[in-house]
Amino acid sequence: MNIAWLLHKSPLILPIPGTTSINHLKENIAAAEISISKEDMNYLG
Known part of the structure; x- marks a missing residue:
């Protein structure tokens, strides 16, 4: 995930x-294929 x-x-x-x-x-x-939402990005920092 990092x-x-x-x-x-x-x-x-x-x-x-x-x-x-x-x-x-x-x-x-495979990490390049992962989609992260804006909400999750805000949560993760």
Whole structure:
């Protein structure tokens, strides 16, 4: 969720995650497909 939050925070922010696991890499890539509402963004900060 952290990567999805960063991607929605600003188009100028580019998260660069590191991982040693293929499964974690797939999760990180999938974060780009998550849609977060404005209400949720306000709640998350």
